[in-house]
Amino acid sequence: MKVVFHCYGGTHASPVTAALYLRQLDGRRRPAVCDLLRLTLFDQVEPRDFGRLIPVGDDEAGNQVYVLGCGRHPQIVLRALAGFLRLLGGNPEELLLVDVSPHINIVMRVGGFTSRVLRLVSVGRPLVGFGTVLAFPRLARLAEETRRRVEERRRGAALR
Amino acid sequence: MNVVYHCYGSAHSSVTAAAIHLGLLPRDRRPTEAELLAVPRFDRTLTRELGTPFFVGRDRAGRGVYALGRGRAARLVLNCLESLVELEGASPVAVVMINALPRLSLVTTVGGTLSRGLGLIWPGRPLTLWGVRRCYFRFVRLVEETERLLSLVEEKEERPEPNPK
Numbered sequence: 448m449k450v451v452f453h454c455y456g457g458t459h460a461s462p463v464t465a466a467l468y469l470r471q472l473d474g475r476r477r478p479a480v481c482d483l484l485r486l487t488l489f490d491q492v493e494p495r496d497f498g499r500l501i502p503v504g505d506d507e508a509g510n511q512v513y514v515l516g517c518g519r520h521p522q523i524v525l526r527a528l529a530g531f532l533r534l535l536g537g538n539p540e541e542l543l544l545v546d547v548s549p550h551i552n553i554v555m556r557v558g559g560f561t562s563r564v565l566r567l568v569s570v571g572r573p574l575v576g577f578g579t580v581l582a583f584p585r586l587a588r589l590a591e592e593t594r595r596r597v598e599e600r601r602r603g604a605a606l607r
Numbered sequence: 608m609n610v611v612y613h614c615y616g617s618a619h620s621s622v623t624a625a626a627i628h629l630g631l632l633p634r635d636r637r638p639t640e641a642e643l644l645a646v647p648r649f650d651r652t653l654t655r656e657l658g659t660p661f662f663v664g665r666d667r668a669g670r671g672v673y674a675l676g677r678g679r680a681a682r683l684v685l686n687c688l689e690s691l692v693e694l695e696g697a698s699p700v701a702v703v704m705i706n707a708l709p710r711l712s713l714v715t716t717v718g719g720t721l722s723r724g725l726g727l728i729w730p731g732r733p734l735t736l737w738g739v740r741r742c743y744f745r746f747v748r749l750v751e752e753t754e755r756l757l758s759l760v761e762e763k764e765e766r767p768e769p770n771p772k
Binding site for chain 1: 657691
């Protein structure tokens with residue numbers, strides 16, 4: 448299975464949720480901003496790379512985990528992703544898409560925009576880091592819920 | 608190998624190019640309006656379907672021919688394909704993207720926006736028909752160039768360079 452965490456830029460909320468899902472971050476403990484900055488992808492993806500599927504690792508069951516920034520056109524990008532995967536001989540039903548964007552707060556939006564689009568990294572990065580810490584409990588719940596979905600999907604596949 | 612003709616809405620340019628490629632439309636004359644309307648998806652793709660590569664058919668060389676509308680997300684869609692090809696370890700020419708949009712006249716763009724974007728099939732559809740018929744031979748040339756390109760690539764694939772980098 449391919450677990451894809453997607454949001455606007457794929458560089459703040461998605462990598463943090465993916466790290467929570469992979470248990471690289473502890474969801475029970477609120478992290479410091481510097482813990483987040485240690486993640487390879489955090490605040491690193493450039494807008495011109497939006498749309499690229501970026502691998503972040505495999506979970507315990509061997510499912511591949513990815514993050515994806517869909518910009519302003521998530522529906523188009525996600526349909527293209529499924530279509531291209533089929534064209535390349537893969538199975539789109541293997542995709543498990545997790546929309547992280549409803550869990551993004553205004554601080555993350557402003558900070559992320561400042562750092563990535565305006566390129567004022569020294570201002571935007573701490574701000575988006577702080578916003579992510581605020582959103583952390585919600586992202587942790589989403590990661591937990593994703594684990595359940597993956598488990599359900601696995602059981603469903605085993606029954607078939 | 609697969610070839611994907613892409614344009615804004617996969618309703619006019621890309622489906623016309625794909626139909627010419629597959630021999631569903633003539634190459635030596637302008638098609639009639641009825642012939643154009645008989646093309647699969649012509650002026651019928653919906654906005655909510657953008658992004659999906661639609662299978663139109665298989666050409667004589669066995670390549671899959673597709674039409675895709677990438678809306679305003681061209682860069683995103685191309686990035687997505689590029690990263691997926693890398694991750695899946697597929698051949699870089701497993702999916703060849705051909706932009707069918709620059710061949711279009713403004714009339715078709717306006718007609719397409721009316722018909723597909725706003726749902727005004729009249730006067731949108733007649734305008735798109737007129738527009739596509741008017742610059743029809745540009746699409747024929749695009750398809751012929753594409754076919755030449757594809758056979759060149761395939762030749763290269765069969766006989767790889769002696770010293771690949």
